[in-house]
Amino acid sequence: MQSFPPSRAAGMTRLSDFLPHAGTAYAACRNFDHGPGDRSNVSLLSPYVRRRLVTEGEVVAAALALHGPLEAGKFVQEQLWRTYWKGWLEMRPAVWADYGAGLVAARDRLERVGGLARAHDQAVAGRTGIDCFDAWVAELETQGYLHNHARMWFASIWVFTLRLPWELGADLFMTHLLDGDPASNTLSWRWVAGLQTRGKTYLARPWNIRHYTGGRFDPQGLATRAEPLEGPEPPRPAPLPTPVRPLDGVPTGLLLHGEDMAPEVGLDLPRGLKSLAVTRLAPAQAGGDKVITWVDAALGDLAARAGALLGLEPARPESLEAVVDWARSAGLRQVVTPHAPVGGTADALAALEPRLARHGITLCRVPRAHDLACWPHATRGFFTMKEEIPRLVADLGYLP
Secondary structure: OOOOOOOHHHHHHHHHHHHHHOOHHHHHHOOOOOOOOOOOOOOOOHHHHHOOOOOHHHHHHHHHHHHHHHHOHHHHHHHHHHHHHHHHHHOOHHHHHHHHHHHHHHHHHHHHOHHHHHHHHHHHOOOOOOHHHHHHHHHHHHHOOOOHHHHHHHHHHHHHHOOOOHHHHHHHHHHHOOOOOHHHHHHHHHHHHOOOOOOOOOOOOHHHHHHHOOOOOOOOOOOOOOOOOOOOOOOOOOOOOOOOOOOOOOOEEEEEOOOOOOOOOOOOOOOOOOEEEEOOOHHHOOOOHHHHHHHHHHHHHHHHHHHHHHOOOOEOOOOHHHHHHHHHHOOOOEEEEEOOOOOHHHHHHHHHHHHHHOOOOEEEEEOOHHHHHHHHHOOOOHHHHHHHHHHHHHHOOOOO
């Protein structure tokens, strides 16, 4: 069974261990789901990259250095899918808000429609009678992980066979997945359901599941059609937020959170930081107890590393009000924090900003060069970014 020790050191070790397999072997074997006892064909880096305990740039640069652009091409592309989804949602934040509203409406339907509630309860308990689906529910709960191919099959069965609201399935994933990401998760579920790319759905087929699971499963009763769900057209992309540089010569504190846990790598921080705080921004933290426990442990690792890096004793505020108290007691006029892409943490930072401003303290979000370079290419489908990958990895210094 896989485990994910919640530290940057563990993530870097995992990267080093998988690198020899990140070339042609990965391209040939990545779609096979051998089960939780054998994940040798995939990197298992996603919880670390999701939280930027290990950055996308570190992963891409290491793969290119060992295998070169041709052999590492598929592995590099898969790393940049997460970047693409984040950029797509960053330019269309209304989709995140719509998901939240849809989730509230779906939960309300569960309270009003008994048959739907029973079907949902059977699904989340892994008692549908569909062998693969029920096994994946158990794996979600115990491992906090699913193979990417299994996630697609799972979502398709949820939407088209079980006829359950997609928002509830996306929420189930966010509850259990250690790598649950607002952009990748929300938009992937939308894609399966035919809402992301209009008219294009993903249908889980028994023969495909049998083949790519090595015959571990033989699902019966799956839907044979996948009609796209009805919904509005995705909004047109809006301009990306304009980065605001921190002011020099102002008492400044650094606020680190669970969206970016590698301040020692490529994060443009101002000099002369006066104070440091590390926080989960609890009101915005999605996930079940196991996810929250994992993130809290990773934040502890972050606090130790950041404190040693900056020579500061990290405060650990546990609420927005406590963050404001930290900034005021430290005499700060400016709080610098890594930019958090659209999602719960960004929502919390948006709520924090006016609270700080009432005390004359400015909140400044610092973006990474990786995002600034890649996100503008997420205006359309992934193919647009894929065509730019050779130039992007060169411009970002990822090539050896």
